[in-house]
Amino acid sequence: xxxxxxxxxxxxxxxxxxxxxxxxxxxxxxxxxxxxxxxxxxxxxxxxxxxxxxxxxxxxxxxxxxxxxxxxxxxxxxxxxxxxxxxxxxxxxxxxxxxxxxxxxxxxxxxxxxxxxxxxxxxxxxxxxxxxxxxxxxxxxxxxxxxxxxxxxxxxxxxxxxxxxxxxxxxxxxxxxxxxxxxxxxxxxxxxxxxxxxxxxxxxxxxxxxxxxxxxxxxxxxxxxxxxxxxxxxxxxxxxxxxxxxxxxxxxxxxxxxxxxxxxxxxxxxxxxxxxxxxxxxxxxxxxxxxxxxxxxxxxxxxxxxxxxxxxxxxxxxxxxxxxxxxxxxxxxxxxxxxxxxxxxxxxxxxxxxxxxxxxxxxxxxxxxxxxxxxxxxxxxxxxxxxxxxxxxxxxxxxxxxxxxxxxxxxxxxxxxxxxxxxxxxxxxxxxxxxxxxxxxxxxxxxxxxxxxxxxxxxxxxxxxxxxxxxxxxxxxxxxxxxxxxxxxxxxxxxxxxxxxxxxxxxxxxxxxxxxxxxxxxxxxxxxxxxxxxxxxxxxxxxxxxxxxxxxxxxxxxxxxxxxxxxxxxxxxxxxxxxxxxxxxxxxxxxxxxxxxxxxxxxxxxxxxxxxxxxxxxxxxxxxxxxxxxxxxxxxxxxxxxxxxxxxxxxxxxxxxxxxxxxxxxxxxxxxxxxx
DNA sequence: AGCACGCCGACT
DNA sequence: GTCGGCGTGCTC
Numbered sequence: 001x002x003x004x005x006x007x008x009x010x011x012x013x014x015x016x017x018x019x020x021x022x023x024x025x026x027x028x029x030x031x032x033x034x035x036x037x038x039x040x041x042x043x044x045x046x047x048x049x050x051x052x053x054x055x056x057x058x059x060x061x062x063x064x065x066x067x068x069x070x071x072x073x074x075x076x077x078x079x080x081x082x083x084x085x086x087x088x089x090x091x092x093x094x095x096x097x098x099x100x101x102x103x104x105x106x107x108x109x110x111x112x113x114x115x116x117x118x119x120x121x122x123x124x125x126x127x128x129x130x131x132x133x134x135x136x137x138x139x140x141x142x143x144x145x146x147x148x149x150x151x152x153x154x155x156x157x158x159x160x161x162x163x164x165x166x167x168x169x170x171x172x173x174x175x176x177x178x179x180x181x182x183x184x185x186x187x188x189x190x191x192x193x194x195x196x197x198x199x200x201x202x203x204x205x206x207x208x209x210x211x212x213x214x215x216x217x218x219x220x221x222x223x224x225x226x227x228x229x230x231x232x233x234x235x236x237x238x239x240x241x242x243x244x245x246x247x248x249x250x251x252x253x254x255x256x257x258x259x260x261x262x263x264x265x266x267x268x269x270x271x272x273x274x275x276x277x278x279x280x281x282x283x284x285x286x287x288x289x290x291x292x293x294x295x296x297x298x299x300x301x302x303x304x305x306x307x308x309x310x311x312x313x314x315x316x317x318x319x320x321x322x323x324x325x326x327x328x329x330x331x332x333x334x335x336x337x338x339x340x341x342x343x344x345x346x347x348x349x350x351x352x353x354x355x356x357x358x359x360x361x362x363x364x365x366x367x368x369x370x371x372x373x374x375x376x377x378x379x380x381x382x383x384x385x386x387x388x389x390x391x392x393x394x395x396x397x398x399x400x401x402x403x404x405x406x407x408x409x410x411x412x413x414x415x416x417x418x419x420x421x422x423x424x425x426x427x428x429x430x431x432x433x434x435x436x437x438x439x440x441x442x443x444x445x446x447x448x449x450x451x452x453x454x455x456x457x458x459x460x461x462x463x464x465x466x467x468x469x470x471x472x473x474x475x476x477x478x479x480x481x482x483x484x485x486x487x488x489x490x491x492x493x494x495x496x497x498x499x500x501x502x503x504x505x506x507x508x509x510x511x512x513x514x515x516x517x518x519x520x521x522x523x524x525x526x527x528x529x530x531x532x533x534x535x536x537x538x539x540x541x542x543x544x545x546x547x548x549x550x551x552x553x554x555x556x557x558x559x560x561x562x563x564x565x566x567x568x569x570x571x572x573x574x575x576x577x578x579x580x581x582x583x584x585x586x587x588x589x590x591x592x593x594x595x596x597x598x599x600x601x602x603x604x605x606x607x608x609x610x611x612x613x614x615x616x617x618x619x620x621x622x623x624x625x626x627x628x629x630x631x632x633x634x635x636x637x638x639x640x641x642x643x644x645x646x647x648x649x650x651x652x653x654x655x656x657x658x659x660x661x662x663x664x665x666x667x668x669x670x671x672x673x674x675x676x
Numbered sequence: 677a678g679c680a681c682g683c684c685g686a687c688t
Numbered sequence: 689g690t691c692g693g694c695g696t697g698c699t700c
Contacts, residue, residue, distance in 0.1 A: 003700095005700095006700080008699085008700095009677085010677075010699080011677050012677095014677075014698090014699085015697090015698075015699085016698090016699060016700085019700090020699080020700040021700050022700060023700095036700085037699095037700090038678095038699055038700080039678075039679065039680075039698070039699040040678090040679065040680070040699090041678075041679075041699095043678095051700095054700065055700090058700065059700085060700055061700060094677095659696090
């Protein structure tokens with residue numbers, strides 16, 4: 001009999017934190033999947049490289065079935081999971097099991113053998129490789145910088161249209177030629193099909209699989225196994241793919257590395273981009289981070305020489321970035337300006353495009369018809385009964401919808417408070433903008449793309465195809481349309497009402513706005529013939545704001561330098577490191593009381609002496625969601641290790657504290673939070 | 677999280 | 689007299 005350490009799926013709120021010990025007949029290799037008894041049930045476990053010694057005298061239960069058909073998970077995979085669990089303060093079991101396909105856990109050894117046999121026959125799509133495009137001097141230089149040295153991290157700062165994807169393709173080709181596997185991450189599931197098409201065309205003799213939440217459980221298992229067995233050469237996917245098991249990983253590409261989607265917002269709140277960098281170090285793989293507007297975290301690392309900076313400022317094929325012009329809303333008629341509607345210069349520009357048969361893209365980051373309805377007689381507004389937020393008026397189906405809890409009702413025909421039939425929309429969303437454009441531009445074909453029009457699978461593709469086919473003159477949309485789609489005939493991009501982000505309490509709002517507008521600008525003038533006439537129009541009350549000055553000059557470097565200086569002075573990332581302790585309770589008082597108690601515990605273990613500062617508990621900006629009150633507390637330190645050391649001391653104490661707070665529903669910690 | 681055990685109200 | 693409410697406590 002030998003003792004083996006096994007991790008099982010135990011969530012955060014559990015006293016089981018590390019591996020458990022079991023008896024086995026023979027030593028089992030680390031990374032093997034096993035069935036083990038846990039309490040009264042049998043669960044899937046993973047044999048772990050090391051675990052705590054079992055208490056002497058404790059009777060150990062025996063390991064059940066071992067999945068001998070499955071090659072054990074590589075040591076590097078276990079190390080990545082262990083690091084992620086430690087860094088994001090979750091149990092190893094939770095992170096490990098969340099990283100595996102759900103179906104794998106249910107499989108018996110025999111069924112597995114069958115699946116593996118089928119996979120052995122997996123063949124590349126076939127076909128002939130296309131002729132390679134000639135590289136620009138900038139692409140050449142970027143690729144020359146990628147030496148293929150172990151654990152190199154490179155930040156590819158390339159303008160929209162500078163040909164970043166071609167650099168990815170060449171870098172992947174090199175990794176494959178060296179007998180290694182490549183992983184390519186994209187922020188959104190929407191972007192995987194077009195990337196997959198691009199890679200299959202370039203690598204017809206390679207096996208390519210995708211990993212994202214849109215796959216069926218069976219597909220996910222198949223793709224995961226293909227990667228794990230080394231049958232797949234290329235893995236494309238969203239943030240979850242960073243945990244794929246790849247025995248020969250040689251390259252990780254993180255496209256649009258600044259995108260907030262890489263940060264998980266539930267369970268272990270990991271950053272796939274940060275884990276990709278860590279993973280590259282672990283496995284001696286090159287990591288290539290690409291963006292037109294890098295995150296300030298990555299930019300800062302590059303400036304400090306930790307990452308290699310590769311710059312591609314020029315558009316391929318002679319395209320130039322559109323001229324950026326501002327419509328000063330202080331100078332347009334008051335009634336128009338006040339409703340943030342379409343200014344005469346913008347309408348004029350749109351009309352001209354329609355007349356010339358060119359396309360326009362109008363951006364408004366707000367779904368629905370109007371963000372709130374209001375009674376003209378009394379003070380009634382369309383608040384959500386369950387949340388501290390307004391319900392949004394959706395005109396298509398005549399509903400009031402809460403975007404936080406989903407609570408939906410038919411819009412009332414009269415004010416529910418005073419019976420006055422005159423209730424009116426306040427402000428505007430994409431629905432209302434679409435309607436207004438249709439009225440203002442008679443004869444123009446206006447279409448809208450946002451989360452509401454693309455709810456059904458495949459509708460986004462269909463709508464984009466109709467835009468590409470030239471069936472649309474003016475496309476209205478949220479940030480969804482600014483991401484990655486290559487519109488050849490767009491010569492005007494307009495931002496209707498972007499100012500709010502300039503004065504947001506969220507310190508990253510400016511960074512996100514700049515990225516969004518730069519990305520949107522990149523949608524125009526992709527075609528060299530039209531590039532000269534291409535314009536981005538921004539309606540603003542603050543045309544002299546530094547963010548807009550940087551946007552006008554397409555000058556990311558200036559924006560980054562300004563913002564990094566501000567962050568340094570304010571003690572914010574990347575110059576400081578943050579964690580958020582969040583609490584949800586029946587009442588706001590209970591939520592804050594728990595945080596206050598947590599704060600006292602932190603004082604007792606000497607937070608400030610450890611270089612860690614705790615701020616007072618505050619309600620979250622939307623304090624109540626689905627009748628649960630939410631509060632949070634910011635924890636900050638100039639040193640990442642100091643913050644980590646403190647958290648690993650503090651959090652176990654908070655588990656113990658939990659019992660004394662009956663009204664507390666749940667709590668969680670978010671390391672490196674995106675918004676505070 | 678499951679899935680127990682455990683101690684108090686309306687039914688065959 | 690039992691079925692079952694979900695309160696707290698453990699899982700090698």
